[in-house]
Amino acid sequence: MTKESEQSKSTDPKYPYRSEKLLPREERVVRFLETLQEVLGAKIYNLPLETYLGTCAKCNNCAEQCQVYQASRDPHDLPAWRSDLLRKVYKKYFTTSGKLFGGLVGAKALTEEDIDNMVDAFYRCTMCRRCGVNCPLAVDNALITRIGRVILERLGFVPSNMTVSTRAQLGEIGNTSAIPKAAFIDTLDFLEEELRDETGIAIPIPRDVEGAQFFFAAPVSDYIMEADTLLGIAKTFHAAGANWTVSTENFDAINYGLFYSDADLEKILNRLLEAAHSLKCKTIVIGECGHSTKTALLFQKVFGLSEYRGMEIKSVIEVSHRFFAEGKLMFDPTKNPETVTYHDPCNLGRGSGIYEQPRELLKAAVMHFVEMTPNRKMNYCCGGGGGLVVVEDLHDWRMSTAGLKKVEQLRATGAKLVCAPCANCKKQLRELIQAHKLDMQLVGLHDLLGKAIVLSGKT
Numbered sequence: 001m002t003k004e005s006e007q008s009k010s011t012d013p014k015y016p017y018r019s020e021k022l023l024p025r026e027e028r029v030v031r032f033l034e035t036l037q038e039v040l041g042a043k044i045y046n047l048p049l050e051t052y053l054g055t056c057a058k059c060n061n062c063a064e065q066c067q068v069y070q071a072s073r074d075p076h077d078l079p080a081w082r083s084d085l086l087r088k089v090y091k092k093y094f095t096t097s098g099k100l101f102g103g104l105v106g107a108k109a110l111t112e113e114d115i116d117n118m119v120d121a122f123y124r125c126t127m128c129r130r131c132g133v134n135c136p137l138a139v140d141n142a143l144i145t146r147i148g149r150v151i152l153e154r155l156g157f158v159p160s161n162m163t164v165s166t167r168a169q170l171g172e173i174g175n176t177s178a179i180p181k182a183a184f185i186d187t188l189d190f191l192e193e194e195l196r197d198e199t200g201i202a203i204p205i206p207r208d209v210e211g212a213q214f215f216f217a218a219p220v221s222d223y224i225m226e227a228d229t230l231l232g233i234a235k236t237f238h239a240a241g242a243n244w245t246v247s248t249e250n251f252d253a254i255n256y257g258l259f260y261s262d263a264d265l266e267k268i269l270n271r272l273l274e275a276a277h278s279l280k281c282k283t284i285v286i287g288e289c290g291h292s293t294k295t296a297l298l299f300q301k302v303f304g305l306s307e308y309r310g311m312e313i314k315s316v317i318e319v320s321h322r323f324f325a326e327g328k329l330m331f332d333p334t335k336n337p338e339t340v341t342y343h344d345p346c347n348l349g350r351g352s353g354i355y356e357q358p359r360e361l362l363k364a365a366v367m368h369f370v371e372m373t374p375n376r377k378m379n380y381c382c383g384g385g386g387g388l389v390v391v392e393d394l395h396d397w398r399m400s401t402a403g404l405k406k407v408e409q410l411r412a413t414g415a416k417l418v419c420a421p422c423a424n425c426k427k428q429l430r431e432l433i434q435a436h437k438l439d440m441q442l443v444g445l446h447d448l449l450g451k452a453i454v455l456s457g458k459t
């Protein structure tokens, strides 16, 4: 054995993905296999996972769909290569042919080095699901990435800022940015003042209203970074005459569990559902955020949280679009004279099927709209999906590799504004615009709607 390989057997690579619960190297293989068995036994996963792990034609159609591989041309970024890391292990330990014929059928015994490779690989996939669109076997590589991360978390491999944020959210403080309740209420007061100063109208942001129809929860980062989005949403509810509320106890829609843990995902989702339930609200409205929307829409069904049955979950985009379709919103597009393009957030588009509503709203509220190419289900990820936007160690990689395709797309539009109704996409796109010196700005959808909305004769 060479000195190098001896070292690789005993030393961890320098990952930014270690939690304080990281298992010693020699315990990881056993824990990995135990967790994989547990995941395969879970009712929600066994069928899709067995299908995706059992099948791959090795045609590499997915390679040319992946923005990471297109930028890096590194074979370790091939979607099928990444998924095969887990597939080989699955075949070796969980299929008869793999147990009998091993490498002949693509099976391989798991080693500590394989786990090292998985940590790297599963955190270089943005879980955007673009690669699945043209897969002849409909393999969902993003689900395999997610399951890989769920298993790795149980070994202690997970970006620490995700777990720190989740701990704050599930603890007494109740949100990922650790904003105290008093500070949150101050922020709501400030936003109301802004609304009054800007419009001359008293537009309330109602708090803890029992029986309100709409329970609104935004990603908490919006209260720090995206005031214009929140102002636009408040104006939209007001113009539509909607009965809505925020909770001052549970106001954060972020759910990082989507990126690494079913257990945390379910706890966070339960808190949100319980908050709306306890206020007797009928519809939970998730703010401009792709992963929060998909998590609430999809996993409420997946986990079968039956006590909350009857409660509707919607994206704020769907709700605003419904108001618009019902004739409750009017816009003056001259307030938005710049050329605007639209970025389909992966979790809203491919993840939740929300494609046309934002476009119809934009076309009514801005003077010039141009499509990005490709768009809708073939749109490219911003490069910060799968939670990678919050991993600061990946910043340079997000700018130089994962987001490169998006930069090309943005530049080709010639637009002055790119609209992205997702907190994660907003952060990544702002950073891309700055890093690549693009002559454009990032805006939220409701930022534009709020500028153009006609309020009681005022605009």
Ligand code: SF4
Residues within 6 Å of the ligand: 055, 056, 057, 058, 059, 060, 061, 062, 063, 079, 080, 134, 135, 136, 137, 138, 139, 141
């Ligand atoms: S396109 Fe589908 S079948 Fe072909 S290599 Fe990729 S995952 Fe496998």
Ligand code: SF4
Residues within 6 Å of the ligand: 065, 066, 067, 068, 069, 078, 079, 124, 125, 126, 127, 128, 129, 130, 131, 132, 141, 142, 145, 381
């Ligand atoms: S999910 Fe997205 S980032 Fe991951 S392999 Fe597929 S196309 Fe690439």
